[in-house]
Amino acid sequence: MNLERNKFYITTPIYYVNDKPHIGTGYTTLAADVLARLHRQLGEDVYFLTGTAEHGSKVAESAEKAGLNIQEFVDEYAAKFSLAWDELTIAPDDFIRTTEERHIRAVNLFFTKLKDSGKLYEGDYEGWYCVGCESFKKESELVNGVCPLHNRKPEWIKERNWFFKLSEFASILKEKIETDEFRIFPLARKNEVLSFINQGLEDIAVSRRTAKFAMPLPWDKEQTIYVWLDELFNYCSAIGYESDRKKFDKYWPADFHIIGKDIIKFHCIIWPALLLAIGEQLPRAVYAHGFFTVNGQKMSKSLGNVMDPVALAHQYGSDAVRYFLLREVPFGQDGDVSEEKLKERYNADLANGLGNLFSRVTNMMEKYLDGDLGDARVSPKDLSEVSEAFHSLNFSEGLVKIWEAIAWANQLIDKSKPWELVKTEPKKVKELLLSLGALLYDIALKLSPVMPETANKIKTALEQEKIMKPAQPLFPKIE
Ligand SMILES: [Zn+2]
Incomplete structure (x- = not known):
């Protein structure tokens, strides 16, 4: 028998500290949290990593604008991210910051190995550089x-840099992606990456001469490490690449990198090529999700339509926000959201759907069963497809299945009218309520990765010897 527990290592990108968390970063981190909870439920050894990217000109510029020294600035913003995840009931196992010593030492070792691999060379670079993107731009972009x-003019940069021979990795990357040894989801993104590779890969500059607040190259102090490479390495530095090889070997390779679709080139081409160069295994899978519009428009500060997930969680509860984001748009696709849509789903699905079923069943149990819960019952609905859907990141599909069972149960109560039936056939009512109780309990189990607080309230109420419903409804209606 294998007593070693399966490990599950899942990551989000680390977020730039020049802005507070928004609905996009919240969405990525939420999806990772749901998967982490799902795998913890299976008893796996889960490591869920998120964090903040604190180096680079973009961060230096934002600190200057805020009138703070850089360290104060990054400390303040890292705390904002950490707090936001708390407010959304997102529970990472680790939060890495690129200004931490463990990260800096690991990146130095990474670059030393990269140089030893013979895949770096010195050359001259000329091109447009957008500080907002922290990357070079082709004229055609x-x-x-x-x-x-970013709606800003990039800088023309001409300087001596160190380059990475990315072009040499085109055919091996292509093979690993095509054979699904390195998996990219959804399929549209996989095809997009393969088409980038088929167009031919150019070598990339991995150092900069002029970047502010960046790490120096270990062997060439006039050059700083290109921040994107510094950041990508967080996935290795957090699990002990430099300091604890045993821990690193336990968790690497990552099982899932969850990202937004705008950074697939970095995660599906540059990152695996760098890992191959230093002789490490590739991550098992990258999942790139889509983008939100708000009422059909791109979210932007100037339009004033930016949705703040923390403010929404304060108003509607974090479980409602978690449910809405994962239910409204199939994961992996683009979709439209708005507070109006959130409110509709809240009232229809949560208050009238799940909340109503819970209060009806627990009320009647209290009234008609007199606390006698009898033997455990089997749930009348099979919800096993829900877990399958969640494991494949089809969150919306899994939630639809749960809500079909909720609608079925509410209709069954309407039809069988237990409040009348109890006068003539109390035994039948008892059977009905116990079986609905079993269904509710199963719903709570299946729902708990997505709505952990609600699931706990339901389970707690049903686990009492005598039914004790919460004093407040699960989801009070919102006008
Ligand atoms: Zn840009």
Whole structure:
């Protein structure tokens, strides 16, 4: 018998500290949290990592604008991220910051190995650089001379840099992706990556001469490490790449990198090539999710339509926000969200659906069973497909299955009218309520990775010897 517990290592990108958490970063981190909870339920040894990217010109500029020294600035923002995840009931096992000693030492070792691999060389670079993206831009990527993502003119940079021979890795990457040794989800993103590779890969600069607040190269102090490479390495530095090889070998390779679709080139081409160069295994899978629009428009500060997940959690409860984001848009696709839509789902699915079923069943149990819960019953609905859907990151599909069972149970109560039936056939009512109780309990188990607080309330109420429903409804209606 194998007594070694399966491990499950899941990560989010680390977020730039020039902005507070928004609905996009919240969405990525939420999905990772749900998967982490799902695998903890199976008794696996889960390591869920998130964190903050604190180096680079972009961060230095934002600190300057805020009138703070850089360390104060990054400390303040890292704390904001940590707190936001708390408010959304997101519970990472580790939170890495790129200004931490454990990370800096690991990146130094990484670059030393990269140099020893013979895959670096010195050369001259000329090109447009967008500080907002922290990356070079091709002429064809600019719109009217500005970066379309940041609406700012990139800088023309001409300097001596160190380069990584990315071009040499095209065929091996292609093979590993095509054979699914390195898996990319969803399929559209996998095809996008393969098409990038088929267009031919160019070598990339891995150091900069002019970057502010970046790590120096270990062997060339005039050059700083390109921040994107520094950041990508967090996935290895957090689990002891430099300090604890035993821990590293236990968790690496990552089982899932969850990312937004805008950074697939970094995660599906550059990152695996770097790992191959230093002789480490590739992550098992990358899942790139889609983007939200709000009422059909791109979210932007200037439009004033940015949704703040923490403010929404304060108003509707964190479980409601978690449910809404994962139910509304199939994971992996783009989709439209708004507070109006959240409110509709809250009232229809949570207050009238699950909340109503819970209060009806527990009320009637209290009234008609007189605390006698009898033997355990088997749930009348099979919800095993829910776990399958969640494990494949089809969160919306899994939630639809649960809500079909909720609607079925509410209709069954309407039809059988236990409050009348109890006068003539109390035994039948008892059977009905015990079986609905078993269904509710199963729903709570299946729902708990997505809605941990609600699931706990339901389980606690049903686990009492005598039914004790919460004093407050699970989801009070919102006008
Ligand atoms: Zn940009």
